[in-house]
Amino acid sequence: MADPTLRQSDEELIAAYQAGDTAAFNLLVGRYKHPLMNFVYRYLGDYDQADDIVQETFIRLYQKAGSYRPVAKFSTWIYTIATNLAKTQLRNRARRGVFSLNRTRGEEGEREREIRDERYPADRLAERTMQQEIIQRALAALPEQYREAVILSDIQELSYEEICAITGMNMGTLKSRLNRGRSQLQVLLKDLVHE
């Protein structure tokens, strides 16, 4: 017999948490910690900073769940919080004009993490890791608004409507940014694309 909480929608869980059910909060964390981590990591390129941002996102959820209104999807709402925090982090980093030491550590961590990817045979792991690093650098080289659109669409696989709701862009702007972002990526990754 399936656990009834697994069948609950995000909106039902947040409503339960708003009513005082802390178990509902833990369920929401379990559902969104990996997707948010993947998105923020691809956006920032630093695992430790991404971890901090995702934690902060859930802290905001914990503290300000009352401000959520069921007019929007919960996924949209939580992605919007994470996106805004990630953007703030990116701007702070740009203002400081330096990359933190964590970045290097994060990249090493990423390498270790991705080496465990068992989809590829061992002889191709090094090549695969290098390829992932190149893609990550190409993403980091994209302008912020293109990167945001490309990650949410092609990595997180969210619908255009959801991306528009998260980023506040209209559909035309989103398509335009996606097109430009992908074109730039194609130029940056031409060696990988033509393989």
Added chain:
Amino acid sequence: MSDLTQQEHEEHRPVRRLLKELPKVEASPDFEQRLQRRIREGGSLPASASGGAERARGFTIPVFAYSLLTVLLVGLISYYSFFRTAETPVVPKAVRPAPAERRSVAPAPTALPTEGEGESIQPRDAAPPVGGNRARHGPSAAAPPKETARSAPKRQPVEELREEPLRQEAAPVVPPAPEPTVKAADEAEPQAEPRAEPQAEPQDLLRQKMEELIRPESAQKSIPLQSGKALKEVALPQGLIFSAPEAADSAAVRDSSAADSVRQVKSAAPRIRKPKPRRPGE
């Protein structure tokens, strides 16, 4: 989807495939434990992630409080300094020399006050009775030069105001008093004064100054108290008095501490109160 969009879609297919193939990055296994700990601790974001705004918010209130406190302190100090400065003109008024003395001891009083402001302060501070009082009013010593500079164009009228009442005063003072002891001294005053005054003891000088202190100061009232010029000009003759022929005596007096000079003035005060009854006759 339009043809163009479909075409673009096809163009970007390899890139999209590469992005889709990227391994999913997952949160660390202890993510939820750390989250629970942070929530229990109050849910503050680490400094590295929170950025400058959060840090600045933490400092805003204390910085504002300290700024306010500093402003209040400066205001209080300024307030009290102002009142102390306002008191100082009383001191030079009290020790201003008699017109007769000035004529005899300081032959050219008008030339010196027009000197540079910094120079004019020095003799004032050197004069023992004045310096003694001024030592207590430290901040006021620095204040007058500014005011003097501001009132510089009005110097001539103020000097006239000062000289005129003093000359008027000179007449009632010079005539001999009804008391025989004082009369003997006063009889020779018009002629003997220039010669006698330079040889006067410092204590006598103090007594004369105290006479001035007791005398009605119509002339001094004409000099605005807030004027730094008034302060300077009144004080300078003091310096001249103490640079008179008895250089040794004056130096001794100058070297004496402020407390000594105040004591001297106090000791001289009862003796020179005697001439007071002469006034009603004037």
